[in-house]
Amino acid sequence: MKYLLLIHGDESKMSAATVVDETGMSPDYHAYNNAMAKAGVLLGGERLRPTKEAASVRVGEDGTQVLDGPYAETREQLGGYYMIDVSGIDEAVQWAARCPAARLGTIEVRPIWPTRAE
Incomplete structure (x- = not known):
């Protein structure tokens, strides 16, 4: 079954994180990504x-309204x-629970509702 792990945290702290190598990942994230890939569970993911x-x-x-930034002010951002x-x-x-961001914020686990093509 497919799930999204949504990483929520304090954006100011996330932006202040130091890039440690050419991939832009910390060693913790590099190890986490490799563990998921090796286990065959990783389908994809991106930093936002x-x-x-x-917008x-x-x-x-x-009509259509376009607002700058997120819709709601929150303490944690996606x-x-x-x-x-x-x-x-x-x-x-x-x-x-193994995601490095879980130590600093919240990881929301959401099952994906499959879309059927007609």
Whole structure:
């Protein structure tokens, strides 16, 4: 079953992190990514750019509204994600707990609702 591991944390702290090599990853993330790849569970993932570069779109009766930045002010921002394919929620939670960001923020584990092409 596929899950998203959504990485939430304090964006100011994430932005202040030191890049340790040409990949832009810390040794902890490099090891985590390698462990997921070796286990065959990693389907993909990316780090997201800061919320100041984001736009939020809402369509209503008055037309389309585009807002700069995130829709809501929060203490934690979505900073990235991993998509994994594992046996169930318990295994997904185990992988989330191993994510280096879990020590500084929150990893939300969400099952993916499959989309069927017609």
